Amino acid sequence: MMSDTLYALAAADGQLYAARESGLYRSEDRGAHWSALYEPLGLDTPLPTTCVAVQGALILAGVPGGVLHSTDAGAHWQFRRFTTPAPFITALTLTDTLALAGTLEDGVFCSPDGGITWLPQNYGLLDPCVLALTAAPEGMAFAGTSSGLFRSSNGGRSWQQTSFQRTPVLSLAFTSEGVLLVGTESAGLWRSRSQVDDWQLSTPQPLINHISVTQTAAFATAERHLLSSRNQGQTWYVQHGFDTPITALAASSSGPLWIALNDTVHLLQPFPR
């Protein structure tokens, strides 16, 4: 069992990915066994991986200074270097037409060709400290920053301030019906159907670290609690409580749900009876 720092989990097509201090790993049996995906690179030292995004056979992994890019499910990798100084990648999001990378100090980088070339796209993004990203297929994208939420209606090419300001946004997701869920550091979990101004506070918990959605449900972590919602984020219930903070969350469309506690991945049933 790996014990190094786990930064992020992602679930896609029945497989689970873990971005860790020591690299990127994949499990094909719901987290029971893991294989290191950077083996084809033959690295001498571990390559810290801070985030991962997967769509089909395309995998993007956030590593120091850029992203690792694979179009064949991890069999081969290419390093896509961003501009200098080397940015710290904090978030990645992928749709059919768009790939976006958020960074700790350099704003958002946008790739129009599935992660091959990356350009900084920060017009209107007044806070370059990006903590969360999400994008919809039609080109709408949101960036959660240390000072609030920014919106792009042209695939991340430029950004506008939203009315959701003054609080760090840690997590973002669209529900299956296109409702935007926004998890904050100190102001709880908010939802907006219009994605513009109809913000509703959905949870009493102030700190929402992660959000993950499936076709039928949405999940969020509030420090030591796992929350779930089956009505597009209108109401949330505490599903589990733990002794230690939850550091990562991933939900799969096919049912399973994974969380990380003390850098260890645990499988949960989404709605236990």
Place this chain on the structure above:
Amino acid sequence: MTRVVFQPQTYEALKRGIHQVVEPVRMTLGPLPRVVAFSSSFDGEAPELLDKGSVIARRITQLGERDADMGAMLVRDLLWRLHKSVGDATATAAVLFEAVYNAGVHYLAAGGSAMALRQFLNEGAQLVLAQLDTMSVPVIGEAALTRAAAALCSDPALAQPLGEIFAVLDAYGQIDIRSSYSRETRWEYIDGTYWTGGALKAELLPTPRVELQNPAVVMTDFALNEPGDIAPALEAALRAGKRSLLIFAESISASVTAFLLANRDQAGFQAVAVKTPDQFKDRMGTLNDLAALVGGRPFIQATGNSLRRIQSADLGAARSVWVDRDYVGITGGKGDARLRQDQVTRLRTQVTLAEDPDQRERLRSRLGKLMGGSAVLWVGGTTEREIRQRKLLAENAVETMRGIVQFGILPGGGVSLLRCQPALDAWLGSPADISQRMAHRALSDALSAPARAILSNAGCDPSATLARISAEAPDRGYDVLTRQMVNLLDAGIIESTAAYKAAVQGAINTAAAALTIDVLVHTRNPETVLEPG
């Protein structure tokens, strides 16, 4: 010697002057304009052919008749102000101005009250502006913006980049138009913020372009004359763990340059000094913008600060900086994002409230820089003259596009003004004051004047065509190119709402004010040229 001119000569002289400027400008209205030829100041050079109303008006100076020249000056000033503030609709303003003025003079010659007429004209103008607002349509998305740009400049090679640039940068973005000196028109986006005014001393640039990573930033409007002026800043940067420094200053002396070079060569600490952007009253604002972008605090002479007391916390910081002979750019300023957002909000408010076009432009430019990205459009052409003309066209289109992004578009061809007539008729009501009736008549004449001019310039029968237009739906009008009734917005026959409203307001208000002029006073004789023999 002072000369005083009274009525009725005043009205007649002003009318003559106004007509001499408006008539050539009127010819340029619409998609089939006539061209005005200006003789060159140089022997043997071909006349200059112009079809831009504001430029034509600007070139008609010093009419032979001094009384009439004062009327011409009124129009020239109005059109140039519009040109600078909105970049379009100047010919429409000229035509409206003359129509209102001439109709007003008829009434005043019969003994009407100029002040009452002015009041009702201004009231009617507000009504027209409100009607135009109801007709305005927003322009959203790259395709729609490109169509709008194409309608404005009739140059597809310019329209495409303009549409894309405005879809990315919105109304406030920093856009530099430069001559390309090649056939192609190309454009690029620049991440971060840059200012004109590169390195103060070429010796500080070991290569034509220097890039500093994670530098500290000093912001001041001081002239740095002694090494002791800047040494505390270097020490503060070193204490903060920095290995490079960008200095914004008014100037640096040779001894300060030598001091910075010695530190680079001996201690490996690279410092580059650049000119503090902007001049005079804008400089303090720009320094505050810089502080919002990179953090730290600016050292401003007027506040009695001294760089000799600078601390590490006073330094700004950025992810990277680039400097060449002409420009300095900052990417990834490490200022407090909330302060930057506050500064953006403040500037947005100031831009909205600014009445002076120059001040508004300066504020908009500052705002664009704070937004963190810009575009450069390189305008090409086959000859230098063509490049010059296309660059001018692009500059005007950029100003108009800013208004379009913010306020939308109206049906063009003068039709949106025609559609204001019912509201104007309702305003008159009954019984109405005689001055209000005269204002209504003057405005009614004026509302149809631009459409008449467009039709007349295209060789159509204005009266018959206007009658046909009035029977059409509100968004339909006559396309003089295809000679058909069309949906104007679909056909790309549009006006910028912002520019059109500015033209209507400026023309009516200025004409109404001009109607109150009763006396002309010439305080000096025109300069006479003594020629030998």
